[in-house]
Amino acid sequence: MSEVFSARSAEPAPENADLARVRDGDETAFAHLVAPLQRELHAHCYQMLGSTHDADDALQDALLRAWRGLARFEGRGSLRSWLYTTTTRTCLDILKARGRRVLPVDFGPSSDHAVLDGNVPLTEVGWLGPYADTDLMDGPASPHARYERREAVELAFVAALQHLPGNQRAVLLLFDVLGFSAVEIAAxxxxxxxxxxSALARARKTVKEKVxxxxxxxxxxxxxxxxxxxxxxxxxxxxAxxxxxxLVALLTEDVTWSMPxxxxWYHGITAVADFAWQVPMTRCPTWRYLLTSANGQPAVAFYLRDDAAGSHVAWSITVLTLRGERIAELTSFLGAEHFVCFGLPARLS
Incomplete structure (x- = not known):
């Protein structure tokens, strides 16, 4: 995974004239300098924080810090390295205030049958969110690099990162995903x-156990x-x-289904089938859907019928994890707010 956004990838050196204009307060010149790196910086923020909304805030804050502090960039290192320094430190500051993101499997054992009462949203919990990966396919990167970009935002990997302390998370991403050296990371x-x-060794051990x-x-x-x-x-x-x-014919015997x-959450084909039949198939109004992609994985955007609205409204982004040609995990991220990040409509007629 070390070539996802490799430090060895082509990065045009910023022109001295551009830097001079930035230091003179030219915001347009600054936007021009950072634009080629914003996509990968945003992905880095998501990997660090586990939330697209947090990644949006972090990147905005980091670029503001970079704009205000550009006078300290002397051009002896790469602009990319300098921006990653600012962005990583911004994410670490956010982590200190907000803590890690979780999935339902982090709360305790699975339920062996459909829970019809008491399964209410826990709004005080910081939940892991899905990542719209379309932008990761854009640009001049090679097919191999695009492949590794998707690999670096897969749900299992990002979920495993959330179990690491902030410094270990940053070191692992900077070294294994982004290709910076230990000397560069130390600086x-x-x-x-x-x-x-030391942090890298501990981080690799934890991630290997969970991915x-x-x-x-x-x-x-x-x-x-x-x-x-x-x-x-x-x-x-x-x-639908x-x-x-x-449905059962498409699932592995040990399939899981969670719905932050x-x-x-449910584990095993019997429990998952019971939930599917008891709730979405029989107790919910009609469904419509759009096929999409999230976290480098196939996904489905589901819309639930709302008679009062006279349409089907955004309900969940369900990310599928495959094993062979069967579905081993279903992670349904509930909430219309996720659809905005994916550029999906809020309702279907």
Missing amino acids: MMDTSTTSVN PPRTQQQTLRKIDDARVREIVGGYADAL GGDIDA PLPH
Whole structure:
């Protein structure tokens, strides 16, 4: 994963004239300098913070800090390194105030049957959110680099990062994902290379214990794109059509389904099937959906019928994790606010 946004990737050196204009207060020149890096900086903020909304705030704050402090950039290192220093430190400040993001599996054991009462949203909890990955496919990057960009925002990886202290999280991302050296990271984080190497070793150990050996990108590359669309569309059709047999046929025996911000989650095909039948298939009005992508994985945007509104309204972004040609995990991020980040409509007729 070390070449996702590799420090060795081509980065045009900022022209002295551009820097001079920035130092003279030219905001347009500053925007021109940072524009090629904003996409990857935003992804870095999401990996650090586990929330698109937090990433938006962090990047805005970091760029403001960079604008105000550009006089300290002397041009001896790369602009990219300097911006990552500011952005990483901004994220670490936010982490101190807000703590880590979680998923329902972090709260306790799964439920073995559909929870119909008491499964109310926990709004005081900082939940991990989905990431709109469309921008990661843009630009001149090679297919391999785009592949690794998607790998670096996969749900399992980002969820594992949330279990790391802030400094370990930053070191792992800067070294393994972004390709900075231990010496560079030590300077960025105002620490020693010994501390960087120690934090990196601990971070790698924790992440290895929590991330499956095969990434979703590795799994998806083994499956024809048309077959992936067939699996995802089959799941959405089965749920919307109330076809429990068709749904079960697509699931692994140990499938899980979680729905942040609801705390209850389900593990195993029996429990998942019971929930699917008891709640979305029989107790909810009609569904419509759009196929999309999130965290480098196939996803479905579900819309639930609202008779008062006379339309189907945004309900959840459900991210699918595949194992072979079956669905091993369903993570449904409930809330219309997620649809804005994906550029999806708030309602369907």
